[in-house]
Amino acid sequence: MKLAILSRNGKLYSTRRLVEAARERGHSVRVLDPLRCYMRIASDGFAMHHQGRPLTGYHAVIPRIGASVTRYGTAVLRQFELMGTFTPNPSDSILKARDKLRCHQLLAAQGLGLPATVFGDNPDDTSDLLAMLGPTPHVIKLNEGTQGAGVMLTEKLSASRSVIEALRGLYANFLVQEFVAEAKGADLRCFVVGGKVVATMKRQAPKGDFRSNLHRGGTAKAVTATAAEEDTAIRAAKLLGLGVAGVDLIRSQRGPLILEVNASPGLEGIEAASGVDIAGSIIECVAIGGKKPTTHAGRGLLRQA
Template identity: 45%
Template sequence: MKLQVGILSTSAKVGSTRRLREVLTARGHEAPVLRPKDLRILVQDDQPVLLYKGQRLARPDAVIPRIGTSKTFFGTALVQQFEQMGVFTLNSAQAIAASRNKLRAIQQLSRHGIGLPETVFLSSRADVVSAVECVGGVPVIIKLLEGTQGIGVMLAESQEGATAILETLRKTGQDVLVQRFVAESRGRDVRVLVVGGRVVAAVRRVAQGAEFRSNVHRGSKALPIVDLDPAYAETARKAAQILGLAVAGVDILEGRDGPLLVEVNSSPSIAGMEEVTGLDLASPIVDYLERNVHLRPLDVAQRVTVRRGYGVAEVPVTEGSPLTGQTLGQIGLGDRGLRTVCVLRDGDAVIDQDDGLQLREGDRLVLFGLLSSVRDLLPTHGPDRRPGGSEGVPPGA
């Protein structure tokens, strides 16, 4: 099967783009480089179109997005247009956008038991001192939401320093997050490359001199990790899965109590990592693409809601819930016009459930069907044990 795989990249000379092309062409595929600046998006009813150098672009079989952080908006818009045209995109527009914003990414990851450094995000008018206290006091990391290559990551050693940085950034209208400085990982981190849900390579990056950032662009030295700690592998794999990225470079700090994820990159360097590890990393990416090019996973919740009143929703099995101890069969979901997508239990999804599966307190039942029928199953009393539950000051206090 010969494929036409467009690589969305600013230049064929970029190392990672060059490597992907090498592997694709060696396997008999065509691999044109599509430069964003040559493309134009044309939105019209019923017919998504891309213009390439002024001409209508014929639909390729697949696209590999290699999008620089300075081009996120246009880049993801291009990827979305390819998706509308029915093209397989290695990473989806939605997943790229979700990972690109550091705050949004860790927010999305925060319900899944992935280690994250305490992070606070606040209104530009809120009190700075209390924000710093929130993450355990100085030193703190102050970070732009969409920085890259270490640019936009600052270390404030004192409260005065933190205040000065935050006030300056606010003046220029920049939104920033304040994060606990993981001192035990100062100048070091682990970069894990995940492809199609598998860890294919990992390196440890160590900053040189007084630098606290371990980005290669800040002059750090990278060393291959051959026996990656399974906890780190699991963190990386889970993060890529939750954000929906087929290819991801996950940056993890080495915290005292284990991995602490700081960032997920959707266009990670492949060539650089190949150099350090001596592994061929372009091939597993092309393998994944070849295997999945005809697959179109979709967001069920989004698709089915085209039909009025339908959707996918969750029913928590709370303390004292009448659902506790009942089997799926006993609830009579079918009679209510509902289908079970899965049961969320102990941080995992039970997907091979049958009518005999007995519900336990703490389970969350994910159902598809008429939302009014789902509503009838929702608890009306009892404490809500979901994360971010009912403890704390009531709103309006």
Template identity: 50%
Template structure:
């Protein structure tokens, strides 16, 4: 009787012809009751009064570029306990399986297996009465090489199609966004500008999704680059978080962006990680104004609105009387503010260190326009290449790491006490630093995504880059 059963190894190449999947490498696991197939962009619908589902499959492991669109009738929705102990409600379909010239009808659950070793798992229900497993062997019924896979899936030029990368932003015409689009396309990727305000979220146990106005799913993206303006921080972070929840890589995580946008929390985080900052004060009551001023060494001093950005809401108070007036005026408006020491020796200059993937890739010195002070560098200031010290480099790297940012613009001033950290920006602009240094910062951001996702250009593409 055993002679009539197929002998299979711990993994086998098989086909799912009714799903138009001519080849998929499956892990054979008699310890798992149910078979499962990697699926994403899962959407249910009704056809002739019956429940159906359509979905996308990446049939080839470590290959996000080859996609097969499938549809099948659903026979059930079940709670399945995965190998890591988590429970998940999945659609169940019935499909045909071809292996070693034989065809079987099996039940398969649909789930995202991107992080698993195989795109499909063949469980014991599918094997029962049909197969015997020899765990010491694998690929008992043959291996497929890359040329055979290309032929089966009809993969054509471009031979090395790139990643699908979304830029989460508000204005496609900004220099930074244009440069990222340009850099990504030059490296062979498909770059999608995604207007944050035009997105909405589907929160559902079976088929969560990010949708663009008009109902277009963005679940096909491999990675996103958040470029969130301060006015949409809350929704932008919620959108980024949802992409992360459906398994998409974000160049800067939603948590790291949130940390950088809360000025008070960010300064407390800096202190927690032993990062040197200018002496600063924060209080709720106007009755504490005088103590705040004395705390930071008296006038002149800087007053910063916690909600401000890019130099807005930052005031230099040159006398104690002016400081009292500004602080009390802001307090009367129920505005939260910081009071910070004025570092005179900085002479209206700061350093912008651009950190990508734990390395300072470029640095510039920014000078405020004549008659202005450092906070107004963003409006009309000048930028020049500067050589930073090892101490300044270490401070920039440590700062980005403390916030959990893969890409950061770290602002530092030089003082008699040494370099002081002013701010860590999660969406740093590219124009000033690329213009001053001539470096392809946008391209380095794209390369950081490639590194994280394990993507490499084909040999012919490498020659072009």
């Protein structure tokens, strides 16, 4: 099978592992920088080139699109979809996951647990907005931040107002959430592939911080998720249309609460903690999907593997 991986850096751990896993299983695989892909869109068909050469005949594409290139990267992925290429994470699903506000609205509408969240625009409404949320501490996070960047904890109401005023002055989009104290600075990353949780790790924030991200100095160890936690993670990924997802949960007195659904979850931390060949699971899942006929969106054509 001919596979493509959309990644800006072929030397990154996750990209390298996917390439290794694909080649170990006898697939042809190529890493493509999405910013070097460019496309032709016309009513008579779709075409795409990468560094001067046509991109044709790919059975499947695995997106590893960073937050900084979300808009262009998903446009490239959408072009692959329109050309009949299978992907486990469609472009629209990635966009849903990247927009934290939209993601939370979709999850809450289906009854999935998450920390109470408020969102508003006008400075005149800040006091009432925070009253809707409840007492401090509050967690304030940028709507499209990643790896713990742009996430702040405020312990006093005056601090919440000050941070909100500063972010509004920067024209930033942000959410304000309740702080779930019983989580004690820990969360779970459930890695979902093909509708199953293939590995789970517990991440613990370093002393003096509440963010458990490994990029922020957090530690990780393999754990066994409960049936409720696995069900929550699987439902969240399915709701967003993601075949591959890292679903971050916290354990609370009212059950598992979703913090975030990551459409391009890193492999290094969870493979090291769990010892599971997650890259191999992804490739096997993609290989199954890539063998199925794919409808050419808007044209009704079929691509046969």
